[in-house]
Amino acid sequence: MATLDDIAKMAGVSATTVSRVINNYGSLSEKTKAKVFAAMRELNYQPNSLARSLKGKKTQLIGVILPGVGNPFFGQMVQEIEDQLFKKGYRIILCNAGDDSEKERDYLRMLMANRVDGIISGSHNLGIEEYQKVGLPIISFDRYLSNNIPIVSSDNFQGGRLAAQTLMMSGSKMMEIITGANRPNSPTSNRLKGFKEILGKNDVEFNTSEIDFSSSPIIKSLKIKEILSNKKVDGIFCTDDLTALLVMQQAKDLGISIPEDLKLIGYDGTNFIQNYHPELTTIMQPIADIVTMMIDLLLKRIDDPDCKLESNYTLPVKLITGATTI
């Protein structure tokens, strides 16, 4: 098995430098990092397994990479992950990757070293290759990362269908979908597919507006205002609840009454939305069950890195009916 010294020799740097690169510690040039990572790949160096075999024990730490806990959906998810893992004797190292792919990459490097037993990731900045080479047990939430990384999600397709059926039953004739920019192979794009399938079968008119998930709420609000001002929309499906809150704000400003003039349905159904916006009809993702499933799978992989797991685990969603579609 390759050692730090082998890598140092091949990369033409000191063993200390190699250790710093692996642990992402101290200031290092991109050139040095690149040389060390190239040598690690060449020698198939597995810092984590090595460290473990040397130490003979696990760290009881799990890395959690998510877009950001400032968003109540991920806030609730992290709280649930931390709570459930704590009861099993694990602690979490939290990374809010936002849309910063360099930060996510740095965390992955750091987690690849001997710091965590496994990773839960719900982020989507990096390409497949970067997750493929991590060499640690990983479970993904709702994002395709690599062929051997299981994805846990709620039933996005059924959620989209439910949203369409609800808007149709509430009498909407001219619908708008407001969604983030989805990657084609991302499970969340199934929300759109499910929605469109129902509308297609029933010959209902609709339009799709993509607004990037990471846009600021002000930018999103401007686009929503445009949608509401220019069109005869009477039903809107937002693929997340926060965007639905912005629609409510803009509609109020424009004198459009919900649900009289406009029906509205969101997606996610966090505790926060249920508590503080019970008026919003939404599709609820079962966050606690999703987390239970992710942790169960991750601990299986930690126990036995070669255990066979499915590619996809899909949990049911629920319609929560509020006043915005009645």
Next chain:
Amino acid sequence: MATLDDIAKMAGVSATTVSRVINNYGSLSEKTKAKVFAAMRELNYQPNSLARSLKGKKTQLIGVILPGVGNPFFGQMVQEIEDQLFKKGYRIILCNAGDDSEKERDYLRMLMANRVDGIISGSHNLGIEEYQKVGLPIISFDRYLSNNIPIVSSDNFQGGRLAAQTLMMSGSKMMEIITGANRPNSPTSNRLKGFKEILGKNDVEFNTSEIDFSSSPIIKSLKIKEILSNKKVDGIFCTDDLTALLVMQQAKDLGISIPEDLKLIGYDGTNFIQNYHPELTTIMQPIADIVTMMIDLLLKRIDDPDCKLESNYTLPVKLITGATTI
């Protein structure tokens, strides 16, 4: 210096058991834990310093103990802490303590072992003694924990004064304060003191309702409904924004118009509230600056455990005027 074996001998258990207690790993009886902790205290055992001196380096990990990231205020704070610490080469271990003092105690024990270089705590389940014996650099947010643990907070007193002045200027005559149950020596109780000082000087009538911070939103809503139904209140100060959202909901249900019949002001002013509830007048805490200050102090203490710090660091608040007081 005491070793694991010394403690094991004194406690009458194996060294493995001592290690498990320190690392909070595996199932252990409360009796066993108590014996081990008693021996650790007796022998003045410092697992962290020992581990460090053995390893000769820091872990670059910081423990963050907060009530819960499901709340947008703490969600934003954790995101800010993680982001700023990441840029300085540190990662965070997150603990959502909620109102679970046993969990907070378990985390403290675990962090006392060799896992973190320091702690940021904004939780308040435990008594002074428990934080006094931790033996790690700690900085507190907005809570008195122990004489030698610096507190960083925003200017709660000035925030309370600003809230009172704003409600008075908006024409309120009969005010209600809705607040969590505050410990008398907690900095947050200064919000009330500042508010009451202004009202006292101006002979304005007011009433105070305490609703426990950890109550469910449904329980809070019932109490708010009672307040709104039974009294001629025309101005409400909530010492947190989420409670103010519940007031808005209940007022709507009861046909009370805001701001026509009732003026409302909250407290916290998170990004979330500013983005999704710009109508709410609120007192904004400078979360980013609070975090910068906490990290600055913590890193000083980590560098030099004996460095002199103040007991209190107070940062200014800002009034954000929305439609609820105009």
